[in-house]
Amino acid sequence: MQYSRLGKSDLQVSRVCLGTMTWGKQNNQTDADAQLDYALAQGINFIDTAEMYAVPPSAETYGKTETILGNWLAENAPKRKDLIIASKIAGPGLPYIRGGGEITGEAVIQAVDASLQRLQTDYIDLYQLHWPNRTTPHFGKHWPGQVNFTEVNTQMHSNQMLEILQALDSCVKAGKIRYCGLSDDTTWGIAEYLRLSEKHSLPRMVSIQNEFSLLHTKDWPYLIEQCVHSDVAYLPWSPLAGGMLTGKYLNGQRPAGTRWTLTQRNGLFRDTATSQAAIQEYVDLAASLSMTSAQLALAWVNQVDGVTSTIIGATSMAQLEEDVAAFEVSLNDAKMQAISTVLQRYPVAF
Template identity: 65%
Template sequence: MQYNPLGSSGVNVSRVCLGSMTWGLQNTQSDADQQIAYALEQGVNFIDTAEMYAVPPSPDTYGKTEQIIGNWLARNQDKRSDIVLATKIAGNGLEWIREGSNITRQTVIAAVDDSLKRLQTDYIDLYQLHWPNRATPHFAKQWPGMLKFTEVDTLQQTADMLDILEGLNDCVKAGKIKHCGLSDDTPWGVNQFLNLAKEHNLPRMVSIQNEFSLVHAKDWPYLIEQCVHEDIAYLPWSPLAAGSLTGKYLNGARPEGTRWTFMQRNGIFRDTPNAQQAIKQYVELAHAHNLTPAELALAWCNKVDGVTSTIIGATSMAQLKEDIGAFNLTLSDEILGAINRIFRQYPMPY
């Protein structure tokens, strides 16, 4: 296993980050225990979760993933220091979480305390804002005309960010969290947080996790360039595009028990004609070179310059072994050239 610095934190994390959002819905405590044990054996030291999980989110599954991790930690206290544990505070819009309110100084403090209880730990290594208070061009909202940036109250948003940083600072000073990060944000958001932290001597964001894959690489090059030069770890989530890059959803297929058979609060926005065509070609390319489609997609993501650690997720041990194994692969120039030709044909298929 290879390791990279987690931005400016001074902490090293494995190139593979074990995602956990299926634990508590598609996966049981026993499943999670097995996944954690195997990942640690392979050198993975980075685990990501969120108070909102399991996914798809619901009042019934809220907090369950953190509870599952907490149960494991309670039985494996000697391994706590070996793990870089990351979790996230949910943003606005979910009525069963703080009545759908914005992230504020006070909600950060309360949410950190609640996560610590569920996780059964004294500290969180990386505490992330799951999404900003403002609407951002993620989750298929990146197309022109879908958001009106000119209608955003810049001063209010900046004031909100300062308020949030003060809450994070309270938690850092109390020893409850060590480092802070972002999720589903943009270059403007990153820049504002960095400037405010420097101006007011508040915690500096050390990472950002955004969706990034062969079929959704809109953060390249501008946000990733910023991350490299500002020493911020870039952490791709959904490198298999919610499982679609495995090819299992081609031609309308919906295998029993898979993610796309569960409720999707935003619809299955990744399922477009262009995405189907792109994925079909990636699947054929992988098979032509004796690779699985997942291996192709994950090995490519791991190779992208500026990527720190890729967040994977699996609902079976076979999937987990395949996913982690992909990070030991080196794609040939021939395969990379073929990927590039498909990518140029379908640069943003959903």
């Protein structure tokens, strides 16, 4: 396993981050225990969770993933010091989480304490804002005209960000969290948080996790350039585009127990004619290169300049083993050119 520094922190994280959002919905405690044991045996030390999980989110599954991870941590206390545990506070919009309200300083304090209790740990290594209070061009809203940036009250949001940073600072000083990060944010969000941190001597954001895959490359190059030059770790989530890049949803297939058989909060907005066409080409290309399409997709994300660690998730051990093995795959110039030929036809397929 290879490791990278997590932005401007002293943490060395594995190039593979184990995502956990299926735990508590598609996976139970026994499944999670097996995944964790296998991941650690492969050298993975970076585990990502959130108060909102399991996914698809619901009031019934809220907090279950952290609870499952916490149960494992309680049973494996000596291993805690070797792990980098990341969690997230939910942004606005879910009525069963603090009434659906925005992230505030008070909400940060409450959420950190609740997560610590569920995780059964004294500290969280990386605490992230799951999504901003303002609307951002993620989750299918990246096409021109879907977000009106000129209608955003810049000063109001900057003031909110400062309040959030001050609350995070209190958590850092109390020893509850070590570092702070973003999720589903933008270049402006990164820059503004860094500006406020420097101006007010507050904790800086050391990472951002955004959706990024062969089907969805909108963060390249501008946001990733911002990350590199600002020393902010870039952590791609959904590198398999919600499982699409495995090919299992081609031609209308819906294998039993898979994510797309469950009700999706934002619908199946990734399922487009363009996505289907691209996936078929990647599946065919992977077969010609003697690898699975999942391994091709993950190996490609891993080699993108500026990527620190890729967040993967699995509902079965077979999937997890296949995905982890992808990070040993080497893509030579000929393979990269073949991938690029497809990518240039479908740079943002959904």
